[in-house]
Amino acid sequence: MSLWMQRTALFLLTLAAPHLVPNDYWIGVLTRICLYTTLALGLNVVVGFAGLLDLGYVAFYGIGSYIYAFLASPHFALHLSFWVALPLTVAIAAVSGILLGAPTLRLRGDYLAIVTLGFGEIVYLLLINGDRPVNITNGVNGILGIDPPRLGSLTFSRNHEYYYLFLAFLLLALLISTRLAHSRIGWAWQAIREDEVAARVMGINTTKAKLQAFAVGASFAGIGGGLLASWQRSVFPDNFLFYESINILAMVILGGVGNLAGVVVGATLLVALPEIFRGFHRYRMLAYGLMLIVLMIFRPRGLFEGNRVGRREPETSTLEEETLSLVEPGPPVGQ
Amino acid sequence: MAGTILLETKNLSKRFGGLKALDRFDFLVRHGEIVGLIGPNGSGKTTFFHVVTGILKAASGTVMFGERREVLTALPPHRITALGIARTFQRQRLFNQMTVLQNVLVGAHCRTCSGLFGSILRTPATRREQKVVQEKATRLLALFGERLLPRAQDPAWTLSYANRRRLEIARALAADPLLLLLDEPAAGMNPTETRELMRDILSIREQGITIVLIEHDMTVVRGICDQVVALDHGIKIAEGSFEEVRNHPSVIEAYLGRRAKHA
Numbered sequence: 001m002s003l004w005m006q007r008t009a010l011f012l013l014t015l016a017a018p019h020l021v022p023n024d025y026w027i028g029v030l031t032r033i034c035l036y037t038t039l040a041l042g043l044n045v046v047v048g049f050a051g052l053l054d055l056g057y058v059a060f061y062g063i064g065s066y067i068y069a070f071l072a073s074p075h076f077a078l079h080l081s082f083w084v085a086l087p088l089t090v091a092i093a094a095v096s097g098i099l100l101g102a103p104t105l106r107l108r109g110d111y112l113a114i115v116t117l118g119f120g121e122i123v124y125l126l127l128i129n130g131d132r133p134v135n136i137t138n139g140v141n142g143i144l145g146i147d148p149p150r151l152g153s154l155t156f157s158r159n160h161e162y163y164y165l166f167l168a169f170l171l172l173a174l175l176i177s178t179r180l181a182h183s184r185i186g187w188a189w190q191a192i193r194e195d196e197v198a199a200r201v202m203g204i205n206t207t208k209a210k211l212q213a214f215a216v217g218a219s220f221a222g223i224g225g226g227l228l229a230s231w232q233r234s235v236f237p238d239n240f241l242f243y244e245s246i247n248i249l250a251m252v253i254l255g256g257v258g259n260l261a262g263v264v265v266g267a268t269l270l271v272a273l274p275e276i277f278r279g280f281h282r283y284r285m286l287a288y289g290l291m292l293i294v295l296m297i298f299r300p301r302g303l304f305e306g307n308r309v310g311r312r313e314p315e316t317s318t319l320e321e322e323t324l325s326l327v328e329p330g331p332p333v334g335q
Numbered sequence: 336m337a338g339t340i341l342l343e344t345k346n347l348s349k350r351f352g353g354l355k356a357l358d359r360f361d362f363l364v365r366h367g368e369i370v371g372l373i374g375p376n377g378s379g380k381t382t383f384f385h386v387v388t389g390i391l392k393a394a395s396g397t398v399m400f401g402e403r404r405e406v407l408t409a410l411p412p413h414r415i416t417a418l419g420i421a422r423t424f425q426r427q428r429l430f431n432q433m434t435v436l437q438n439v440l441v442g443a444h445c446r447t448c449s450g451l452f453g454s455i456l457r458t459p460a461t462r463r464e465q466k467v468v469q470e471k472a473t474r475l476l477a478l479f480g481e482r483l484l485p486r487a488q489d490p491a492w493t494l495s496y497a498n499r500r501r502l503e504i505a506r507a508l509a510a511d512p513l514l515l516l517l518d519e520p521a522a523g524m525n526p527t528e529t530r531e532l533m534r535d536i537l538s539i540r541e542q543g544i545t546i547v548l549i550e551h552d553m554t555v556v557r558g559i560c561d562q563v564v565a566l567d568h569g570i571k572i573a574e575g576s577f578e579e580v581r582n583h584p585s586v587i588e589a590y591l592g593r594r595a596k597h598a
Contacts, residue, residue, distance in 0.1 A: 176455050183454030183461070184440075184447050184468075191430045191441040198428035201388050203416035203445025203510055212451050 014167060018160040027159040029275050031231065034166035035224055037267040038173045040251040041260070042220020045177065047249065048258035049186060050213035051193025052104075053113040055245055056120030059100065060218035062127060062240030064093045064225020069143040069235045082149035082230060090222040097218025098211050105207055108196070120245050127237040142236035149230050162231050169223050177260055180216065189213055190258075254295065256302025265303060339402065341366050341545050342387070342420075342514055347396035349382055349569075356382040358569035359396065364514065364562075369536065369546045371560035373553075373580070375589055379569040380549045381425050384516050388422050389415045401513070417445045421512035423503040425519050425549070431492035435483055438491050438502055439472035442509030475505045479535065497528045501535075508539065515539065517548040521555050533558050553581075565589070 018027045039061060046054045071078050071085040080088070100119050104112050130137030137143070149156045149165060156162055180186045188209045191199040200206050229235050251270045255262025277287050295303070342364045349357040356379045364370050372380050385391040387398055389412040398407040400418060407415050421442070430438050447468055453461040476483040479501045486494060494502060500520055507515055520536070521529045529552060536559055540546055550556050556563060556577055563580040565573040573583035580586055 179455055179457055180451075184444065184449040184464075185451055185454050187433070187437055187441050188444055190433050190437070191444075194430035194432055195428045197390060198424065198430065199441070200412040201390065201416060201422060202441050202506065203413045204441070205411075205413045216451070 018163050024159050026275075027163055029272060031159055031163045031166050033268050033271045034163065034170040035227055035231075036248065036251060036271050037264050038166070038170050038220055038227070039224040039248050040263050040267040041170075041173045041177050042217045042224070043248050044252050044258065044260070044263045045180070045189075045220070046213050046217035047252055048263070049181065049193065050189040050210060052210065052213065053109065054116045054214075054217070055113045055242075055249065056100075056116035056118065056123070057217070057221060057248055058240045058242065058245040059120045059123035060093050060097055060221035061225045061228075061244065062123050062237070063096050063218075064089050064222035065229045065235045065239065066127060066137060066143070066225070067092045067222070068226035068229040069146050072147040072230070073143055074145050075138065075143045079147055082147070082226075086223070086226045086230075089226040090219045093222025093225065094215040094219040097214040097216075097221075100218075101211050101214030105210055117242070117245075120240075120242055124237055124240055124242075127240065137237070140237060142234055143229075144234045146229050146233045146235070148233065156230070166227055166231075169227060173220055173223065174260065174264070176216075181260065185209065185212060193258075250292065254292075254302055256304035259302065259304045262302050262304030339366050340364070340404075341401065342547075343399045343404075344383075344387070345397050345399075347383070347386060347398065348394045349379075349386055349391060350394050355379075355569045357386065357393075360566070360569065360571055362564065362571070364545055364547055366545055367540065367543065368561045369540055369548065369559050371556040371563040371577070372547060372549045372566065373551070373556060373563060373586075374566035374572075378566040378589070380566055381518055382569075383566070384422055384518055384549070387415075387516065388412055388420060413445065416510055416512075419511070419513035420516065421507035421510040421514075422516035423500070423507055423518055423520060425522070427499050427503060429491040429494075429499055429502060429506070432490055434488050435476065435491055435494065435502055436469075436472055436487040438506050439475050439509045440468060442506035443468050443471060444510075446509070446511050472505075472509060475508050478505065478508070478538075496523050497525075500524065500532075504535070504539075508544075512544060514545045514547065517546060517550075519549050519551065521550060521552045529555060 017030050021027060021030065039057075042060075043054065043057045046052050046057070068085055068089045070076050071080045071088060072082065073079075100116075104115050107115055127137045128140055131139030131141075154161070156165060188199065188204045191202060191204060192206055192209060196206060228239065232239075247270065251267040252263055253266070254270060255264065255266030273291065274285070274288055277283070280287060340363060342362070344360060344362040347357050347360040347362070348355070358379075360379070360383065362383070372383065374380055382391065386393045387407065389407065389410055393408055396408070399405065400407050400415075400420065405418060407418070407420075410418075430441060433441070447464055449461040449464050473484070473487070476487055482498055482501055483494075483505065486498070491499065491502060500523075504515075504517070504520065517536070521532055524532060533555055536546060536548070548555075548560070560577060563573075563575065563577050564571060565580050565583070565586045567585070567589035572585040572589060573580045575583075
């Protein structure tokens with residue numbers, strides 16, 4: 001039962017964490033760790049499980065944030081409760097995942113990355129320019145005065161209150177990820193990641209499975225977006241720059257693609273380290289970059305030996321190669 | 336059931352640019368048969384498997400399958416698998432980073448139905464199905480004695496070459512096929528392993544599964560095939576029993592070449 005004890009200890013530690021850090025600023029950092037871990041777990045479904053390199057993940061985060069802002073702010077004079085607005089946000093984010101995923105289904109690898117990167121930029125530009133001709137997104141000024149969550153008589157306002165809220169959603173995301181990883185759907189995703197042709201022949205409807213991966217990934221981003229909006233009490237297009245996609249992807253890769261514990265550690269390190277290095281002022285990003293490079297050299301598959309990065313299996317040929325090999329005259333085969 | 340037609344193709348053609356990989360190929364398998372498909376490299380055997388399983392689209396012709404003679408030519412691969420055709424690959428296509436057991440579990444995908452929400456909520460139905468399918472996968476691994484079962488939790492890439500071939504067969508069987516297509520199952524196996532494989536294939540047939548196999552190893556073809564079809568340049572050049580096909584002039588010519596005319 002040592003695993004069970006470890007987990008309990010870890011859980012108690014996360015519960016006590018806000019009381020162990022020196023000040024409120026660090027409680028904010030812990031809250032961000034929870035937020036980014038949730039986001040990274042969502043991207044991990046797409047990149048880690050299904051092997052679809054998505055460079056525009058921030059689009060779903062942005063869509064989630066803005067949908068939540070629309071539903072719970074003076075902007076459209078809608079003031080839905082957090083507990084109604086968030087599920088709606090997640091549902092809409094999931095649909096957006098399917099809509100943005102559908103055009104990319106036939107693409108693989110680098111081409112998929114380029115197109116998803118484009119989607120990230122399109123959503124950002126829509127948010128910035130969405131104030132004309134009809135004001136929907138309020139452009140660069142963002143949306144202000146977003147309602148905080150309420151639970152019974154408690155209105156969330158302080159960082160440690162948000163920390164526990166975010167932690168609860170992080171644990172939910174972790175539970176869903178774990179269950180999916182060991183399910184028929186999760187196995188199908190991994191099969192697609194390993195060999196798409198074989199997956200199709202094994203009876204997997206790859207179109208459906210990929211769209212499900214996009215939908216689950218986007219719904220985690222929807223959770224993250226809704227949480228961000230309710231915590232920050234405002235959203236701006238600049239919260240959703242390309243840089244964020246890369247940052248979240250780095251969290252997934254750092255720990256080891258497809259490895260859930262790795263994703264949690266990766267996100268924790270990548271949120272915490274820049275804060276730790278903050279004392280070094282200008283050199284902070286330099287140290288951060290250096291650390292990433294060192295890691296890529298010595299642990300190319302991530303801290304936790306993930307599943308996928310840097311791997312090229314010599315024996316899995318593409319179908320094109322296989323059919324092309326038909327054209328070349330083979331060696332004579334005797335009886 | 337025995338004796339009725341299971342798979343039939345008519346006029347099946349497939350081109351790659353100027354190359355005719357399959358040229359008006361008529362093919363027929365009856366329930367319970369083991370049919371061997373032979374021919375020199377590049378004669379269109381694997382292309383035939385690709386077309387039947389829906390990975391490649393035929394240029395013309397039809398593929399009909401099952402008692403209801405369903406036309407497969409326009410179906411996507413996963414629908415064809417669901418109808419009852421499973422296959423292995425000439426170059427192995429295992430899910431390398433997944434465990435041996437998980438590979439077989441993926442094979443059962445089309446015979447299970449747990450959805451996204453069932454998996455997230457871990458409903459009783461999902462848990463029941465998982466239990467059933469795990470037992471089935473374990474049973475399939477046990478078909479190969481102690482070869483695969485002790486390795487069930489190891490990643491597939493750690494298996495030996497012969498064991499990977501066995502795992503491909505176990506994975507294909509997990510889809511409960513009526514028809515099993517084996518693409519060079521004995522390639523790279525030593526004589527002992529090959530003999531074992533022949534026994535395994537015969538015992539798969541005992542379960543009522545019809546088999547078409549592509550094979551270069553003629554001891555396998557002679558040993559287990561009821562019918563043999565020879566292909567060359569996408570054209571069927573001979574069919575019949577192993578002895579008939581082996582002595583057919585076109586087959587000898589395809590393998591050994593024609594005597595030069597003005598020597």
